[in-house]
Amino acid sequence: MKRFIGVKQLAFFSALLIATLLALFPLSQHPAVFSYSAGVVLVTLMFWSTGFFPPFMAGLIFFALATIFKLIEPSILFSGFGSTAVWLIISGFVIGSAITQSGLSRRMASLIAPILTSSYPRLIAGLVFSAVLLGFVMPSSVGRAVVMVPIGMALAEQVGFARGSHGRIGIATALALACNMPSFAVLPANIPNMILAGSSENLFNIHFGYTEYLLLHFPILGLLKSILIVALVIFLFPAKIDKNQPERVIEKEAYNLGMQKKVALLLAITLLFWVTDSLHGINPAWVGLTTAILLLLPKWGVLEPKSFNSSVDLSTVIFVAAALGLGALVNHSGLGTALGQLFSEWLPLQQGASFLNFMSLSLIATLTGLVATVPGVPTVLSPMAADFANATGFSTPAVLMTQVIGFSTVIFPYQVAPLILAMQLSQEPLTKLLRITLPLAAITLVALMPLDYLWWLWLGWIN
Structure with missing residues (x-):
């Protein structure tokens, strides 16, 4: 044989x-x-x-x-364990566990179920656009996943979607993507956006305004991509809500109402601090860590301290820290700079060919994200923006902004830590996300990037 x-x-x-x-x-x-x-x-x-x-x-x-x-020096290699991304994920696991174990997710799901559960497409679309709207007020994709995924899973249970079913996987993948991808088009909503804004100011004294950034990116990369996510989920994970199925009753007596109120209060305070981080200057990771500590406090907290081990998935933490360490190695070893130069030589950058230049710069950022992971894209490419501007005839701000198109085009889940967390919270396989990210990346390449080029032309960003 x-x-x-x-x-x-x-x-x-x-x-x-x-x-x-x-x-x-x-x-x-x-x-x-x-x-x-x-x-x-x-x-x-x-x-x-x-x-x-x-x-x-x-x-x-x-x-x-x-x-x-x-x-590479161990202090640099293992720096991911001390990063805000890892501590956001650790605190996110604890907060998500508290929302689920207290029954708050089921209670919230029962409140919105009459609005969203009339049909499967309505449910997916409602959850996706709720997550997108949350991106305007919550500057953490991990935080958005922590809030939305438990609610989505409770809704899946309420309409009868069992674990591993198309309907439940569809809700999980839709929320994982919606809590992250569209928010690349909202300046303070994701970490790579802020790294790009910071490096632009430090290297070139270029400041991107909130409205300017939103107008340039949200119509295509935010709104249109969200619609595509809804369509792909419905097509690739088809399901139907049985309206004749008896509605599942939430066993209120099985949950302590006092615990739910405590979690709701802490969650509201946490959200308030996350939304106003630009005012008080406390990083969302440390806000989340404080909330996690309060939830785990003996006697007063909602979770038993010993449940920390079961709440936090150590394998996910190691994975994310390794992805960040890999990005550090790429940057420290010179691989990132060499890749950027190699891509610029391979791809047809030339003055006067605005469409080819636009597509090439977007592809350079996309391919860099495969190696350096998404947060590493602005770190690797921003120092080369002036060289790319000279080669293409684009302005330096325009070259910098093409990075957003690239790092918002996610091909594999390992590139973005919040996607990993969201799928872990849903308890559905991470590999299922590939069924959405691969075709979404292909559609972005052949349709959204050319549309984005026309949008940039109309706005006057390129000639």
């Missing part, structure tokens, strides 16, 4: 072969550590994109290789 090598196995062994060749025969034009880093990054990305190993195990392998071969 003949055995054929699958695509995943072929991709993995090809990456392993290339990495081995880089280790044995380092590139002469770079220090040896550059080639070693490239090999480790390539193998790690292949693990994550193919699912050959569980994501956290691939992360552990990455940490081991990077430390054994001394590719």
Whole structure:
């Protein structure tokens, strides 16, 4: 009986072969550590994109290789564990667990169920656009997922969608994407947006206004992409709400009303601090951490302190920290700069060819996100903005803004930590998200990017 090598196995062994060749025969034009880093990054990305190993195990392998071969200082490699992204995720797990265990998610679901559960398309669209609207007031995609995903899962239970069913997976993927992707078009709503804004000011003294940023990006990358998310979820995960099914009653006696009030109060205060972070200057991660501590306090809190281990998924934390560490290695080793220069040489950048330049710059940002992860895109590409502006004839602000098109085009879930958290909160497989992200990225490339080009032309950002 003949055995054929699958695509995943072929991709993995090809990456392993290339990495081995880089280790044995380092590139002469770079220090040896550059080639070693490239090999480790390539193998790690292949693990994550193919699912050959569980994501956290691939992360552990990455940490081991990077430390054994001394590719980067451990303090930089493991800096992800001290990042705000990781602590947002840890606190997000605790808050999400409190919302679920107290029964608050079910109570909130029962309140909005009559509005959204008349049909499956209405339910998906209602949840997606609720998450999009939340992006205007809550500057954390992790926070949005923590609030919306438990409500969505409670609604799934109420309409009879069992775990693993198309309907429940559809709700999970819709909320995971809606809590993150459209908000790339709202300046303070996602971390990469703020990194781009900060690097633009530090490097070029260019300031992007809230309205200016919103007008340029939200119509296509926010509104239209949200509609596409709804359509793809309904098409790829079709389901039907049985109106004849007896409505599931929320067992109010099974939950402590006092606990629900306590969680609701803490959640309201947390949201208030998240919304007003520009006024008080406290990072959303530390606000979330404080809330998590209060929820876990003995006697007063809602969760038993020992439930911390069951609330927080350590494998997800390791995965996210490894993704951040990989971005640090790409930046520290010079891989990011080399990739940016390589992409600029491969792609047809030339003055006068505005459409080709626009598409090329957007693709450079998209491809960089595959290697450096989404938060690393502005870190890698912003220093090269002036060079790209000279090569294309675009203004430097226009070149910087094309990064948003790229880092909002997510191909694999490992690129964006909040997607991982949202799917973990839903308790549905992360791989199901690929069924949406891959076609959505393809549609973005062939339809949304050209539409965005026309929108930019009309607004006068490019000539």
